[in-house]
Amino acid sequence: MIIDCHGHFTTVPTALHEWRKKQLEGSGVHGQPLHISDEELRQSLEGKQLRFQKERGLDLTLFSPIAGQMGHHLGTPEQSVEWSEVCNDLIHRVCQLYPRNFAGVCQLPQSSSAGDFGVQASVHELERCVTELGFVACNLNPDPSGGFWKVPPLTDRTYYPLYEKMVDLDVPAMIHVSSSCNPCHHHVGAHYLNGDTTAFMQFLLAPQLFKDFPTLRFVIPHGGGAVPYHWGRYRGLAQDMGMEKLNEGLLKNVFFDTCVYHQAGVDLLTKVVPTENILFGSEMIGAVKGVDPETGHNYDDTKRYVEATTSLSAAQRQAVFAGNVLRVYPRLKQYIQD
């Protein structure tokens, strides 16, 4: 079994984008339903996400709203709540249409303009999505200010009500920024990787967080940003600061996906990061959609790299493909029981 822990509804019908545009323009969609038929949903997935799933031999994708469109720096806190509900409800419909192919992961109504940055609203939406819609995790934006980093670090006590709820519901969060409105940071080429790297360093600097929440779990996507490549730097920083070794401390709570789009990158990831901390992910159809002329395959066909790496035994490879994902996302068991 192969579970892709990182997928977004990037091929969503344009009606969703139009709804959001009207919402932000204040032109009267408040409280209005989104009109997308089941047939339109099917058309937006078959021949795209579902075709790739089948062609690449993937069984189940953890599916969330488009990360780049979360836009926590846009609109009012109330609009962020409404937008999150609309996006998450659409993901729920996809999971109902294709219950064997997709499991839901929710967007949270974080908001850079809310006093608590939308944490309390996020608690409510997470609970709704998990207990009413059957979702298995959430995406947590470490920079709801959209590229300007105007909010406290993820280890700040502001976030504790959300972490209490995550622990209570036994769901992890994938750390995932949204779009960048700072022209210095290209969104998927810089902002995403900055966000991943920054979040890891925030966790390293504040070991009290995982003492307060020993079972709290975060998945850092895009292979962990710059972290695996600079593993010696992070081990050394922890050592210099008199902290626990990484594998005795935060690696009980922090995991990485395999969204690295070349063989040498996955070789490095699987060589330096303990196998039990690596979860299979592809983020298809996402940041990089093309075919690599050096291999003849899509850059985001990450299963090939995991299969080809010599750093993993057969048992370790299977753990990356499914076992580790099931351990970090225990609510997935409801999807694979039959």
Ligand SMILES: [Zn+2]
């Ligand atoms: Zn993503």
